[in-house]
Structures are given as C-alpha cells and as structure tokens.
Amino acid sequence: MDSQITVEKLLSNMDTLPELPEVAFKVSQLLDDPSTDAKALGEVIILDPGLLTQVLKLCNSAQYSLSRKIATISEAVALLGHKALRQIVFTIISHSVLNRAVNGYGLETGALWENSITCGMYAKQLALKLGFADTELAFIAGLLRDIGKIALGYHLASKSQAVRQIIRGQRLSFLNAEEQATGANHSVMGAYLSTRWNLPDKLTLAIQYHHTPSKLPAETSAEDRKLVALVHLADIFTMMNGTGTGIDGLMYTLDGQIFEMLDIPANGDTLELWYAELLDLQSEIDVVLNTFGSN
C-alpha cells in the first residue's frame, strides 16, 4: 500500500491529531527571511498567549549567558539574532507537542521531550563540529525528528505484542517492525505531520530520513544531505545515551553512508570521542529542561 495513503488512514482513525501551534509556521517564515524586523516578529509572537513570556524566559536562561536581562523581542533579536530566536521559539512550541506520554513506545510524560531536547543539542554540537552553517536548524531538526512517534504510538499501543514478536522472529529493526505492524513507520508519519504543519522542506526531509539518510532522494542538495546525516548521527548518540528512550531502545541501525555524506572517516575512536564530548552537554540540556520545569 502507498505509504501516504497508509499514513492518512492511520491519522483518520485518531480522535485528535497532534498539532503545532499556527504561530510556529508564521515565526518560521519570518525568521527565514533575513529582512524581517524585530517589530514584525514581536507582533506575531505576542499573538500567542504565554509564548512571549516563555521566549524571554529562555533568552534569559543560563543557556545564553547574557550580560543583562532582556525584556522585549527587539532586544532578543538584537542580542541573539534571528537563528537563535528561531531555535528558542521552536523549542517552546514543540514542548506542547512532545511533552506527553506515548504509550505505544512505553514513554511516560516528559521522556520524549527530554530525548528530543538531547537529540537537538547533540545535532547542534555536531553541526558546529562539522562546519554545517545553520547550527540552529540542526537543533530544530534533531528536536523534531521523532514527532511521528506521537501519532504512530497511538496505533502501536494495541500492537506491542505483535511488534515484539516481529522483532524477535524476523530480526528486523524497530522501524521495519512498525511498518509490518501498522503499515507505516514513525519517520514517514513525522514527515506527513511536518508537511501538514507547513514546516520547511529541509525539516521534513530530516524527519523522514533520520534513520535512513542513504535513502534520500537523489536530487537532495549536498547541504540537506549533510543536515540529515548529522541528525542521524545525533539520533544514534541519543539512543546510546539512553535519555528518554522507550521500548524501541537501540533497535535501529547506523547508516554506513553517513561518513561519505559528512565527509568524515569511518573511525570508531573519533566517533567515541565525539560521544564523550556530547555527554558533557548534559548541564546545558538540564538548563533547557529546567526552564520548562520538567527535570
């Protein structure tokens, strides 16, 4: 069955669909345009009750170590820049979507959120290390890569026994087991939601191929391939760390093509050292989680 039709059929069986606030799309569009001024941005952000307060709270958190307290969006733009503000806004609006229990994956409230923030921070750090220009975009891609689990988890909840049997009997990865049990996997489901939410194509690609970067369409640009590959690596390191992982645990594979895509040697010692360095981000991750009172 065509995966698009399967995803639509699965989503149509749900009482409510996960939604990203509309302001996300507007902010995303505004922040993608370098000519957007702080006033226009402030006018959009203030439309969402609570968003402005949260934005300022994160701007003033230890994560950004600003020398003075900021009180307006204009100041935030001036001191942090468009890209950092985009990261902050996406972090806040993602919280409402990701900070929930996902029964089909054995995730209690907060687990997927912690896992997603960890992956976002790892992706950003890897982007910095690998010379990927838009490190904040890498953060957002890492943050949102598993949004499909929220929708697919609804259907997996009643099929956990079948999934276990499929994995045990056929030695399949969890992604393949999801497909066998439901007809779709969380990457495809996430990409569908991303399109539905009008997120940029780059993010949709990263969400859809975060487990299988080597399957990206041939026409994908080198820059986008790099983004997806580094999100894949960040995802692998997040699984190894274990933070907020569910019943799917580490039942995924490392895509060997990423070394070529990222132009790095396939060297185990280098990867281990990177992993050791990423573990040092825990205090920064805790700062973000504490801002939301979930850690």
Next chain:
Amino acid sequence: MVAQTTKEIIVPVGEFCLSSNSHEILKALRVAASIVVVAYDPTAGRGGIAHMALPESKIASGNDRAPGKFVDLGLPLFIEAITKHGGDKAHLQIKIVGGSQLFNFGGGSGNLLNIGTRNAITARTILNREGLPVEKTETGGNKPRNVMLDIATGQVQVSHPGESPRII
C-alpha cells in the same frame, strides 16, 4: 515516632554514588550503551552504583578525560572509594548491568561504536584484576535498563522501559 521515608538518589552517567543509609535507594535510569557496576557489602550494609559511559580513556585528553565517564579510570576509583569507606572487598557482591548495543550492528558499519559490548568486557576485566568475582551480569541486548540498589537489603532490581522490575 515518625517513620523515615525512603530517599531515591539518581546516579547520572559519569558519576558514582556510595551509601550506607538504609533509607536510601540508588538508581541509574535508562542505562543504554553505558555500564553500571553495583557493589554491596551485606556485612557493612554499604553499597554503591558506578555509572560509566565509555570503555577506555585513551581516546580523550584534557577536560574530555573526566574519570567517571570511562570504565578504565572510573571503576578502580569506585572500588577504592567503597573499600576506603568501610566496604570489605572480601564481602562485596558485584553485579554488572547495561552495555546495550545498536541493532543488527554487524552490518555495513562493522564494529564502529560497539561501546556497549566493550564497556561490559572492560568492566569484567578490571573487576577480575581487582580480584572481585561478578555475582550477576545482565548486559547486552538492544534495550535500555533502569537499575536500582536498595541499601537496606542490597537487593538489585532491573527493568526495561515499560516493563516491570525484576530482582537480579
């Protein structure tokens, strides 16, 4: 008299924790590729959990070489600390938990990042060198584990996310 409530202490990766307080439970949560070594001396009522991420420190230098992160540096320090603080090596009950691996890892990417397996091997080697027999091992597989040590009883419980805990 008011009964004392039990306090749960989370031991994050890169750290170890010792206790002789019978009202404390030490926990390491979602231990995936990392390895947890649990040591308990029933005669002293003292125990601890060491939660380490990587097998060997030779890959790192400077600030990246925090001893608690590496089994080859952190585990000897943990054993030294527990004996220095009243635990008797001859009585230590040792259990190793964790060391999960990515799925189907023998494929195209060879043995890159087989940290889980090597963490478990390194821990065993060091404990063997220290003359400490390992009473129980629950390592490998593809799922993270939660590990819990009850200082009052020395009981160690292990659970996968979404599953009930088991005593090991």
